[in-house]
Structure formats: structure tokens, C-alpha cells
Amino acid sequence: MSDLxxxxxxxxxxxxxxxxxxxFGQRTYANTATVRSGLACNIAEGKHDLISDVPPxxxxxxxxxxxxxxxxxxxxxxxxxxxxxxAARQNVPxxxxxxxxxxxxxxxxxxxxACKAAPGFEAIRVTIEIASNAPAEAIGAVIEKTxxxxxxxxxxxxxxxxxxxxxxxQSALEGA
Numbered sequence: 001m002s003d004l005x006x007x008x009x010x011x012x013x014x015x016x017x018x019x020x021x022x023x024f025g026q027r028t029y030a031n032t033a034t035v036r037s038g039l040a041c042n043i044a045e046g047k048h049d050l051i052s053d054v055p056p057x058x059x060x061x062x063x064x065x066x067x068x069x070x071x072x073x074x075x076x077x078x079x080x081x082x083x084x085x086x087a088a089r090q091n092v093p094x095x096x097x098x099x100x101x102x103x104x105x106x107x108x109x110x111x112x113x114a115c116k117a118a119p120g121f122e123a124i125r126v127t128i129e130i131a132s133n134a135p136a137e138a139i140g141a142v143i144e145k146t147x148x149x150x151x152x153x154x155x156x157x158x159x160x161x162x163x164x165x166x167x168x169x170q171s172a173l174e175g176a
Contacts, residue, residue: 007088040064072101078152079126086142086149087132095131102127124156 018025031045033052039060043050051064065073076099087094102125109117130139147153 002093004084004088004091004093007085008091011085011089041067068103068105072103075099075124075126075152075156076101078150079128079146082146082150083128083130083142086145090138090142090145092134092138092142093132094134096129097131098129100127100129101125 054060108114
């Protein structure tokens with residue numbers, strides 16, 4: 001039994017379920033990030049908790065992964081998992097998948113000291129490495145399908161606007 005078999009079985013079941021009952025596949029996911037003292041940020045979603053922070057040079061304590069690292073991790077993890085899932089669905093054997101995401105930044109944009117520097121990433125590069133004895137065409141088809149159906153690739157390349165809601169709550173802090 002290949003490690004692809006349980007993946008393929010689960011994906012067949014999930015595909016059949018959302019095909020027959022589309023509402024089962026339509027969900028809203030939410031997490032909450034809370035910052036109190038310093039810049040360390042507690043992020044909670046369901047039964048999972050993360051800590052995000054920035055390095056001391058940016059005023060943080062470095063307690064957790066930076067938001068930029070979490071972003072890169074979300075993209076690389078989504079692609080690596082997606083590649084394995086599509087390999088399973090297309091019955092393409094893979095020994096190992098490695099996805100590297102690099103981002104170029106100019107901190108002047110985020111710090112607001114250079115109007116021509118973007119606050120976000122100036123460039124995003126993705127490198128995919130797959131170890132497999134499958135034909136190159138089969139691997140290429142897995143990569144193409146993964147990139148076309150990746151939620152993270154869609155999120156960073158799509159024109160979707162962010163629906164923003166803000167709430168301001170008066171606090172008891174003095175002198176703030």
C-alpha cells in the first residue's frame with residue numbers, strides 16, 4: 001500500500017461529498033490575533049494556537065514566527081500539501097516534495113520612510129522540487145493542477161478585495 005492510497009481515498013470521498021452536497025464544501029474559517037503587552041501576538045483558530053512576533057530590531061521580542069514567515073509558511077505548506085494531494089489523485093508516485101518561498105522586502109515601505117518603497121513584498125519567488133520516478137509530463141501535470149487550484153496562490157494573485165470592518169472600544173488605560 002502506497003502512502004498515496006489513503007490520501008486518494010479521502011479526496012475521492014471529499015470530492016463526491018461536495019459534488020452531491022455543495023453546501024458541505026462552503027465554509028467560513030476565522031482566527032483571532034490578539035496583541036496586549038509588547039508585540040507578541042497570540043493567534044487562535046479552533047484547537048490551534050500560534051505566537052507571532054517580530055525581532056527586537058523592530059520592537060518585538062522574537063517569541064514567535066514573524067507574520068512574514070507565517071505568510072511564506074502558508075504558501076509553501078499549501079503548495080507542498082496540494083502537490084502531494086494532486087499526485088495522489090493522479091496516481092503519480094512521489095518520494096519527496098520541497099517548496100521554497102522567498103520574498104524580497106524593503107523595510108522602508110513598512111516603516112513609512114520611503115514613499116516609493118512598497119510596504120509589502122517587492123517579489124515573491126517559489127521553487128518546487130519533486131523527487132519521483134514518474135515521467136516529467138506527469139509531474140508537470142501535477143504542478144499545473146496544484147497551481148491552478150491552490151487557495152494561497154489564488155489569494156496572492158487574485159483581484160479579490162478585502163472586506164474590512166473595524167470596531168473601536170474604549171479602554172481603561174490612562175495616558176495612552
